[in-house]
Amino acid sequence: MGDDARILLGDRELELPLIEPTRGDRGLDISRLRSELGVITVDRGFANSSENPSAVSYVDGENGTLSYRGYPIEELAGRVSFLEAAWLLLYENLPSRPEIDRFEEEIGRYAIDRPYMDDFLDTFPATSDPMATLAAGVLALAGLHPEFSQSSRPEAVEEAVRILLADIPTLAALINRRLLGLGPIRAREDLPYTSRFFHTALAGSDSSPLPDPEEVAVLDLLQILHIDHGQNCSSSAVRLVGSGGASIFSSIAAGISALSGPLHGGANRAVLGMLEEIQSEGGDIEKALHRAKDRSDPFRLMGFGHRVYRNFDPRARIIKATAGEVLSRLGKDDPLLQLAKDLESAALADEYFAKRRLYPNVDFYSGFLYRALGFPTEMFTVLFAIGRLPGWLSHWREMASDPKGRIFRPRQVYVGRTERKLSEDL
Numbered sequence: 001m002g003d004d005a006r007i008l009l010g011d012r013e014l015e016l017p018l019i020e021p022t023r024g025d026r027g028l029d030i031s032r033l034r035s036e037l038g039v040i041t042v043d044r045g046f047a048n049s050s051e052n053p054s055a056v057s058y059v060d061g062e063n064g065t066l067s068y069r070g071y072p073i074e075e076l077a078g079r080v081s082f083l084e085a086a087w088l089l090l091y092e093n094l095p096s097r098p099e100i101d102r103f104e105e106e107i108g109r110y111a112i113d114r115p116y117m118d119d120f121l122d123t124f125p126a127t128s129d130p131m132a133t134l135a136a137g138v139l140a141l142a143g144l145h146p147e148f149s150q151s152s153r154p155e156a157v158e159e160a161v162r163i164l165l166a167d168i169p170t171l172a173a174l175i176n177r178r179l180l181g182l183g184p185i186r187a188r189e190d191l192p193y194t195s196r197f198f199h200t201a202l203a204g205s206d207s208s209p210l211p212d213p214e215e216v217a218v219l220d221l222l223q224i225l226h227i228d229h230g231q232n233c234s235s236s237a238v239r240l241v242g243s244g245g246a247s248i249f250s251s252i253a254a255g256i257s258a259l260s261g262p263l264h265g266g267a268n269r270a271v272l273g274m275l276e277e278i279q280s281e282g283g284d285i286e287k288a289l290h291r292a293k294d295r296s297d298p299f300r301l302m303g304f305g306h307r308v309y310r311n312f313d314p315r316a317r318i319i320k321a322t323a324g325e326v327l328s329r330l331g332k333d334d335p336l337l338q339l340a341k342d343l344e345s346a347a348l349a350d351e352y353f354a355k356r357r358l359y360p361n362v363d364f365y366s367g368f369l370y371r372a373l374g375f376p377t378e379m380f381t382v383l384f385a386i387g388r389l390p391g392w393l394s395h396w397r398e399m400a401s402d403p404k405g406r407i408f409r410p411r412q413v414y415v416g417r418t419e420r421k422l423s424e425d426l
């Protein structure tokens with residue numbers, strides 16, 4: 001493009017190399033800024049910064065599109081399985097039939113016979129937050145697999161990837177059973193990935209009928225739509241923790257913790273709570289919008305707004321289009337869905353939201369589908385975590401194999417007390 005970039009600081013000047021992307025924003029390489037000019041940058045919320053180039057997924061916030069390894073989500077949704085999409089993220093291309101069959105079989109081997117999980121979960125009170133329990137369970141896995149704690153050997157990473165892809169859904173399924181008061185069950189080796197999770201999470205007993213393929217397909221679709229999203233908060237947490245040399249297990253546990261917050265994945269739980277509250281107070285949408293706009297009120301429109309999207313979130317578009325049809329097909333019409341649609345229309349017509357370009361994000365409609373499939377609200381963010389897991393694993397692998405990778409260690413503009421002397425203050 002021929003542009004050059006320079007920073008002038010007093011009478012000193014620094015030329016900044018530009019890093020060209022394949023799509024989207026160009027990068028300004030400021031790595032010589034401090035050594036040459038003696039200053040650092042401040043960028044609250046990293047809104048203008050990238051620590052690392054990445055090739056996993058691409059979010060075009062202006063146009064409202066998302067692609068995984070180059071494929072738009074609209075092309076993948078309903079055409080590939082979640083596990084095929086996971087392979088695509090991890091290994092850059094869609095798998096061949098033998099590759100995906102072997103992957104499924106390798107994961108299946110770890111997914112069964114994990115007796116420690118029941119003992120582990122027994123130590124948690126029934127009221128434990130499912131995301132906290134899940135993160136703790138992943139750390140317990142690290143304890144069970146000390147052989148991976150220091151190793152980033154490619155073969156060890158590949159095995160750890162399979163263990164995590166197998167064990168996190170099993171752990172999540174057992175957490176779900178406890179929430180629903182269901183007794184113990186064994187994960188079935190003969191079922192494919194998403195069906196196995198579905199069955200382990202919701203079946204009344206080992207001998208219950210297999211899950212309805214249409215319901216499994218809905219969950220599979222949701223998981224594909226959540227699989228990756230650029231340098232989001234939880235993927236960045238995985239990379240940050242991993243950059244210090246922490247194991248892949250510890251890094252994924254950090255990702256789960258980061259996802260749990262209501263401004264990130266926790267929003268999917270909060271949306272239904274918000275809608276129920278609006279409904280119970282008479283369904284007054286104008287009042288809800290008024291509160292969301294009031295800076296002195298902490299209330300925000302949950303499931304609305306996004307750091308990157310300044311247009312419709314394409315995931316929300318697909319989920320919204322699917323929700324009404326799936327709910328009526330499953331005979332589970334949800335009165336809150338109409339309220340959500342009315343709230344969306346009112347917000348989009350409101351000057352406050354239009355001016356700030358705030359649109360529904362992935363969390364606005366997903367809860368309707370999770371609920372129709374039989375999952376309790378407390379589990380929604382755990383379901384998001386299972387979907388995002390291949391993205392986290394892909395980011396960890398990308399981070400660990402980057403020859404230019406360094407420990408994430410931000411600088412600081414210190415604004416605290418200047419040096420004091422104890423002898424003068426006593």
Ligand code: ACO
Pocket residue numbers: 045262263264265267292293299300301302303304305306307308356358361362363
């Ligand atoms: N309701 C009301 N106002 C909002 C909302 C909202 N949901 N989201 C943003 N705004 C306002 C902000 O108050 C700000 O107003 P101002 O310019 O007058 O100060 C403006 O829009 C810009 O918002 P920021 O705070 O700069 O947005 P940021 O990029 O920091 O945060 C976030 C993005 C966290 C998603 C925010 O929009 C939000 O809190 N949304 C609700 C929670 C949510 O749905 N999170 C899920 C996101 S998707 C995901 O992580 C999976």
